[in-house]
Amino acid sequence: MLDVAVIGAGPAGSAAAKRCAEHGLETVILEKKRLPRDKVCSGMIIGPLAQTLIKQEFGEIPGTVLSRPPQLNGYLFHTPDLDNQAGQKLDFFIPLTFRKNLDFWMTEQAGAKGVKIFQGAKVTEIIEEKHGFLIQYEKGLENLEIEAKFIIGADGGTSIVRKYLFPQLKVPYNQAYEEWHQGSMELEARYFHWFYLQKSFPGGFAVHQKDSLIILEFGGTVHVPKERIQWAKEYLTANCGFDQNQEPVYRGACAVARLAGGLVSGTFLPAKKNVLLAGEAGGFVLPITGEGIGTGLKSGLLAAESIVQAVKSDRQADGIYLDEIKPMITAFREYSLWVNKIEAAAKGSGLLLRETMAEAHEASLRMF
Numbered sequence: 001m002l003d004v005a006v007i008g009a010g011p012a013g014s015a016a017a018k019r020c021a022e023h024g025l026e027t028v029i030l031e032k033k034r035l036p037r038d039k040v041c042s043g044m045i046i047g048p049l050a051q052t053l054i055k056q057e058f059g060e061i062p063g064t065v066l067s068r069p070p071q072l073n074g075y076l077f078h079t080p081d082l083d084n085q086a087g088q089k090l091d092f093f094i095p096l097t098f099r100k101n102l103d104f105w106m107t108e109q110a111g112a113k114g115v116k117i118f119q120g121a122k123v124t125e126i127i128e129e130k131h132g133f134l135i136q137y138e139k140g141l142e143n144l145e146i147e148a149k150f151i152i153g154a155d156g157g158t159s160i161v162r163k164y165l166f167p168q169l170k171v172p173y174n175q176a177y178e179e180w181h182q183g184s185m186e187l188e189a190r191y192f193h194w195f196y197l198q199k200s201f202p203g204g205f206a207v208h209q210k211d212s213l214i215i216l217e218f219g220g221t222v223h224v225p226k227e228r229i230q231w232a233k234e235y236l237t238a239n240c241g242f243d244q245n246q247e248p249v250y251r252g253a254c255a256v257a258r259l260a261g262g263l264v265s266g267t268f269l270p271a272k273k274n275v276l277l278a279g280e281a282g283g284f285v286l287p288i289t290g291e292g293i294g295t296g297l298k299s300g301l302l303a304a305e306s307i308v309q310a311v312k313s314d315r316q317a318d319g320i321y322l323d324e325i326k327p328m329i330t331a332f333r334e335y336s337l338w339v340n341k342i343e344a345a346a347k348g349s350g351l352l353l354r355e356t357m358a359e360a361h362e363a364s365l366r367m368f
């Protein structure tokens, strides 16, 4: 029987698995996709938490992992259905990547520490046994299984580990949709551009440019309406030199679980017995900003450390983990207060919205 099975090879899973292996635990990662894999994400490494943990756990990000440009100088916030003024700037340092490259670099480092990586291995079932868990997975046409004493579910927004732990949990989902277009635009290329639409707030869109691509991103409660995508493309064509008739070279979509509210209220506890949820599977995605790399890394590391303590003390890991994540939950709770301020700004004249969003993002940089 293995010591630890980590499900998912994103930042949370790789950080957790690497830390477990460094403590001498026999660890595997089961990842449903072939690696390197794409992930719908802007690939920005935002804030001290993410930047410090990557440096500490994995080292300086190599040039081959960074995109072109390798960094952005900050955010520009626009309210295009209210005014056509230049956006409000928030300057800060943002290393820029494609997640495919960033995540693969981290997973390889977990492998170098002795973690066995099973790719193309989709976990389908978890069964509790007397001394651990039986994990069933599909690999190609084969149905296989392994046994492990501990499980870390780092399998993202639609986590099967979370479904196994809490089959009755009703998870609210947002949808994220991304299109990549070839070319460049008349928008400051060194900034990430947030466009907030007051008429459909909190729906909006975001644009950034890297490696000769224009990347359009949309988020929506439940789903992204087609009319919003059309509106954004028409606006960008009329104002920013985009060509709305150009076909994208890539399209991607994903479901984003909204569990931060449950974490903060205590109605959702991301652990049971010796199964721990980290990263997006555990709800560790910041409300408002939607960032999750830093909190994914942090929760993955705390999950690994909790298992190490559980092994040493012969205790179950869940109580240890739920204690370890308390400071992060407190920070989430404090940060969530911004939601009310933003809602009030959106309901008012709207002109405060841009400034309030900039302040909320600035606060997240101080806190995470």
Ligand SMILES: Cc1cc2nc3c(=O)[nH]c(=O)nc-3n(C[C@H](O)[C@H](O)[C@H](O)COP(=O)(O)OP(=O)(O)OC[C@H]3O[C@@H](n4cnc5c(N)ncnc54)[C@H](O)[C@@H]3O)c2cc1C
Pocket (backbone or CB within 6 Å): 007, 008, 009, 010, 011, 012, 013, 030, 031, 032, 033, 037, 039, 040, 041, 042, 043, 044, 045, 046, 050, 121, 122, 123, 124, 154, 155, 156, 157, 158, 159, 160, 176, 177, 178, 217, 218, 254, 256, 278, 279, 280, 281, 284, 285, 290, 291, 292, 293, 294, 296
């Ligand atoms: C549009 C968008 C833009 C974003 N931009 C940023 C940003 O710029 N910066 C930032 O910090 N955050 C950003 N985020 C959030 C960030 O992408 C996530 O929070 C982060 O990827 C979570 O990491 P994770 O390790 O928890 O999960 P993931 O990175 O989602 O990894 C989970 C892994 O589990 C695998 N998996 C799933 N099910 C199974 C299964 N049954 N068996 C085996 N493997 C499985 C998946 O294939 C995947 O590889 C963005 C999100 C979206 C939607």
